[in-house]
Amino acid sequence: MTVQGESADHQWVDDHAGPVVRPYAVTGGRARPVTGTFDLISLVMATRTDVSPEIGLGPEHLAIVGLCQRMQSVAEIAAHLDLPVGTVRVLLGDLVARNLVQIREPQSTLGVPDHSIFEAVINGLRAL
Amino acid sequence: MDYGHSERPPGAVALPTAIKILVAGGFGVGKTTLVGAVSETRPLRTEEVLTESGVGIDDLSGVETKRTTTVAMDFGRITISDDLVLYLFGTPGQDRFWFVWDELALGAIGAVVLADTRRLADCFPSIDYFEGRGTPFLVAVNCFEGARQYRLDEVQAALNLDPEVPVLLCDARQRESAKEVLITMVEHAMKVRDARRRGVE
Numbered sequence: 001m002t003v004q005g006e007s008a009d010h011q012w013v014d015d016h017a018g019p020v021v022r023p024y025a026v027t028g029g030r031a032r033p034v035t036g037t038f039d040l041i042s043l044v045m046a047t048r049t050d051v052s053p054e055i056g057l058g059p060e061h062l063a064i065v066g067l068c069q070r071m072q073s074v075a076e077i078a079a080h081l082d083l084p085v086g087t088v089r090v091l092l093g094d095l096v097a098r099n100l101v102q103i104r105e106p107q108s109t110l111g112v113p114d115h116s117i118f119e120a121v122i123n124g125l126r127a128l
Numbered sequence: 129m130d131y132g133h134s135e136r137p138p139g140a141v142a143l144p145t146a147i148k149i150l151v152a153g154g155f156g157v158g159k160t161t162l163v164g165a166v167s168e169t170r171p172l173r174t175e176e177v178l179t180e181s182g183v184g185i186d187d188l189s190g191v192e193t194k195r196t197t198t199v200a201m202d203f204g205r206i207t208i209s210d211d212l213v214l215y216l217f218g219t220p221g222q223d224r225f226w227f228v229w230d231e232l233a234l235g236a237i238g239a240v241v242l243a244d245t246r247r248l249a250d251c252f253p254s255i256d257y258f259e260g261r262g263t264p265f266l267v268a269v270n271c272f273e274g275a276r277q278y279r280l281d282e283v284q285a286a287l288n289l290d291p292e293v294p295v296l297l298c299d300a301r302q303r304e305s306a307k308e309v310l311i312t313m314v315e316h317a318m319k320v321r322d323a324r325r326r327g328v329e
Contacts, residue, residue, distance in 0.1 A: 039231075039234075039235070040148075040174070040215075040217070040231065040232070041146040041147070041148050041213075041215045042146070043143050043144065043145070043146050043213065045141055045143055071143060071144070073146060073205070073213075073215060075172070075174045075201070075203055075215070075217075076172060076205070078174040078175070079172035079173055079174045079203075080172070084174075084175055085174050085175070102141065102143065104143035104144070104145055104146070105145075106145060106146045106147060106148070106235060107145040107146065107147050107212075107235075108235045115318055117147065117212065118237070118314055118315075118317065118318045118321075120208055120209060120211075120212055121147065121208055121212070121214055121237070121314050122311055122314050122315065123208075124206065124207075124208030124209060124212070124214065125166075125206070125208075125214075125307050125310050125311050125314070126307070126311065128166060128206065128303070128307055
């Protein structure tokens with residue numbers, strides 16, 4: 001199948017073709033973060049308002065710092081940057097190692113001694 | 129252009145914590161619709177890289193209006209307070225994504241299993257999963273137009289549910305209905321937790 005009127009370079013590079021750069025390449029071939037586990041709902045906030053390019057940081061790292069000027073969960077970062085969650089985890093590990101983001105691990109209701117979280121959720125839902 | 133590094137004052141940012149509720153059920157049952165009905169943003173989608181090849185294809189009989197395949201997790205967010213953010217995750221609607229479920233179910237308050245009475249068997253795997261894991265859950269029957277209405281006790285019997293498990297009707301498109309489902313689920317999770325505590329003591 002060929003696309004009329006487009007150069008060979010652009011022929012395959014559409015949304016259906018998937019990402020041009022494989023997710024693995026974004027992380028330099030690494031499958032696991034250097035630090036941290038990063039739950040899907042771990043919350044991430046940048047520690048700086050601006051990061052200039054430096055060695056070891058790619059455009060995706062900088063994009064995360066930009067996105068996390070407002071608090072985002074790991075899942076939201078993956079969705080907004082259109083990257084697989086596993087890739088985002090590796091990138092976040094790099095950023096944590098450089099103190100460029102702070103992370104808040106999710107609340108587990110198992111360790112909470114009372115109903116406060118449940119009641120807060122119920123009240124919050126009622127108020128919607 | 130380089131503006132230089134500007135650091136936030138240390139300790140100035142206290143991040144809230146996040147919690148999650150799962151929305152499970154068969155393919156095309158309305159999971160993303162329910163998430164979207166209460167989420168403060170339109171539902172987002174994250175994808176895990178799958179290393180296995182897709183086994184089987186989606187069975188679309190009975191859900192003629194749905195054309196796309198959910199191969200990822202759709203989720204929404206509700207800011208409860210300055211300290212608490214609630215995430216709603218629609219579980220992948222196909223059995224071949226069990227490995228994603230384990231991660232999703234870890235630490236979740238509980239789960240809503242959405243059911244469609246035209247394809248009731250589609251929610252069996254979800255129910256089996258949460259029963260096996262001990263995750264508190266309820267069954268919400270999404271009332272599709274054109275589907276025959278069943279009584280709740282008929283659904284309860286057909287699903288062979290523990291009598292403690294709440295079963296209710298809902299319209300996943302309606303915010304108030306979706307809210308009621310979620311509130312009922314959290315109340316049920318509280319009861320399950322209390323009962324387990326009493327069992328331990």
